[in-house]
Amino acid sequence: MLDKKKESRTVGRSGRVRTPTFVKNLRGVKGWKEAAAWLDWRSIEDIECITPDQAGVARGKMMPSKKFTSNTSLALPSAVFMTTISGGYPEDSSGFTYPQDDGDLKLVPDLSTLSVVPWESDPTAQVICDLVHQDGRAVEFTPRNVLKNVVEQYAKHGLKPIVAPEIEFYLVHKNPDPDYPLTPPVGRSGRPIGGGQGYSIAGVNEFDELIDDIYHFSETQGLEIDTLIHEEGAGQLEINLRHGDPVELADQVFLFKRTIREAALKHDIYATFMAKPIQNQPGSAMHIHQSVVNLKTGGNVFAEENGEETETFLHFIGGLQRHIPNALIMLAPYVNSYRRLTQGTSVPVNTRWGYDNRTTAFRVPRSDPAARRVENRIPSSDANPYLALAASLACGLIGILEKVKPDAPAGTAVNKDEIELPRGLLEAVSLFEEDASLVSILGDPFATTYAAIKRAEFETFMQVISPWEREYLLLNV
Missing domain, CATH: 3.10.20.70 (Glutamine synthetase, N-terminal domain)
Incomplete structure (x- = not known):
């Protein structure tokens, strides 16, 4: 060797x-x-x-x-x-x-x-x-290999997917006792961090020393942060990564999660990627920006030479619309993940798409034709980045190969419309197992293993009695 x-x-x-x-x-x-x-x-x-x-x-x-x-x-x-x-x-x-x-x-x-x-x-x-x-x-069933397999199937058709993940997470007080709710940390001002701090520079500055450590740790590892912002939640931050190869970007998210947790522990607080860690606060997402290029020319196959949208672009969206509900178990993998997927918030619970419309599941950001891409806003930050990318890209590829046509783009808010996604873990597992096209791309060894794990996790969850049950059932029923 x-x-x-x-x-x-x-x-x-x-x-x-x-x-x-x-x-x-x-x-x-x-x-x-x-x-x-x-x-x-x-x-x-x-x-x-x-x-x-x-x-x-x-x-x-x-x-x-x-x-x-x-x-x-x-x-x-x-x-x-x-x-x-x-x-x-x-x-x-x-x-x-x-x-x-x-x-x-x-x-x-x-x-x-x-x-x-x-x-x-x-x-x-x-x-x-x-x-x-x-x-x-x-x-066949290990996450990095599952993603590599999906990328290789794109290559068989002369295509290469490009992705750019955005990862949200919360900073919270240390909480060694899981029976107690999580609470926001105290920043440099000496006061607990409040919500409603979206894009606040002051909110970011509350954690200057911690963020300096995140940047330092990242730079030392050769990891590139595009931007860092404060999100709407109390102590909620978001890191955006530069676009690139799916496996390389999944590696970066994998390492970033370790990095952010370690940097937070250095400052005696926790960093959590739970989808919904704090009641009455926004959930945390892992939005995935996706485009596809021609392997030979390097050109974006979502754009014609004159800048118009291609049929491939629309078929990619059609594939997401049809198959993402069946792949949700890889994008929202835990019972807690479904607490984030609620109506009337910026979290999409639909399969709609639209231009610069954040209430849709699949948003097409404003950009030059060469940078045309589709943002999948459904994945939560608790998802395994390798599996979330594999699932989203697999659904898009099915749409391209099967020429799935999308519906009309949504021009208004659709986050209060009927929920079009599975409402819980078991329903999501069943839909996953029934999607033959999706299982074919991801591989049967992975699909059967992953479904069995998720069913077992649900049964473990059902053994735990929640505070809600003690509060409303103990003396009332």
């Missing part, structure tokens, strides 16, 4: 020692020889080999850097990717069978993701890994 001879420096004509450019890269190297030099130049002691599970939680192994670069074989049990958010395992059902041997899956580091871990006290690096079977085949 690696030539033991490490060359972190070369000698120039002047006889001076010259440091190769690649070792100064903040993010990624091309091969194992470069990886060894990159690690040596930074005196890295430990490596975190991480990969997202079905919930988007980082799983993996830590090891000394010398072991990492010495042909070490890395593996994780397959059960890691069949685990519910509470740590349980689903029952065999609906095509899902838990593997009796719980065999190992091999971790394959993607060296293009190698970066430092800036919040660690000892020099530490991290690398995102893919999962393969023992014979080298990609594991």
Whole structure:
């Protein structure tokens, strides 16, 4: 895997020692020889080999850097990717069978993701890994591979999707007891943060030192933030990322979530990506801007040469309208996610589309034809970024291939109209399993595994008695 001879420096004509450019890269190297030099130049002691599970939680192994670069074989049990958010395992059902041997899956580091871990006290690096079977085949049901598979299916048709996620999250007081409601933190003014601070610079400034750490941690990892704003909720922020390749952007969201949580903990508060963490406050979304380019020309296939909309653009929207309700389980993956999807708010509960209309599920922002894109406003920030992107792009691709026509664009507010999405987890799972076109693109091994996990999570939730039940049922029924 690696030539033991490490060359972190070369000698120039002047006889001076010259440091190769690649070792100064903040993010990624091309091969194992470069990886060894990159690690040596930074005196890295430990490596975190991480990969997202079905919930988007980082799983993996830590090891000394010398072991990492010495042909070490890395593996994780397959059960890691069949685990519910509470740590349980689903029952065999609906095509899902838990593997009796719980065999190992091999971790394959993607060296293009190698970066430092800036919040660690000892020099530490991290690398995102893919999962393969023992014979080298990609594991069909792991999230990063699911997204890669969707992107590859675009490529088969000469297309490449481009995405730009926007991630909302809340800063909240530390809350070690889950029986107590979450509350907004105190900013530098000494007062609890209030709501109604949309786009407020003063609201952002309340957390100057924390935001400085987020920027610093991000820059050190080679992660690029486009903009950061204060949202409407009390202590709710949003980070927008620059557009690019779906897998690369999913990697960035995966790492940003870790980064933001760590930066918040440094300041003795929590950062949460729950869809609806605080009662009577807005929910948190992960809006996804999507466009598609021609692999050969690089041109946006949503725009004709004269700037007019293409049939491909309309078919992409048609696919979203028809199939997103069936993919909702990947965009709103928990019971709490459905608390965000309520009428009369800026959160869409419909499948409508429109031009610069934030009450629709699929908004077409104002832009030049070359930048024409569709914003999917349904996903919540608790979604696994790999699976949310895979689901949204898969629905658009189905629309393109099946030439699905959209309905007329909405020119007025439609957020108070009839709810057109599943109202709960079990209904969403059933619709997901019944969509043959969607399951075909995502793969049956993933679909059966994911559906089984979600059913098991719902059953776990049903074992918990809520404060609402104690308040209204205890003495009244």
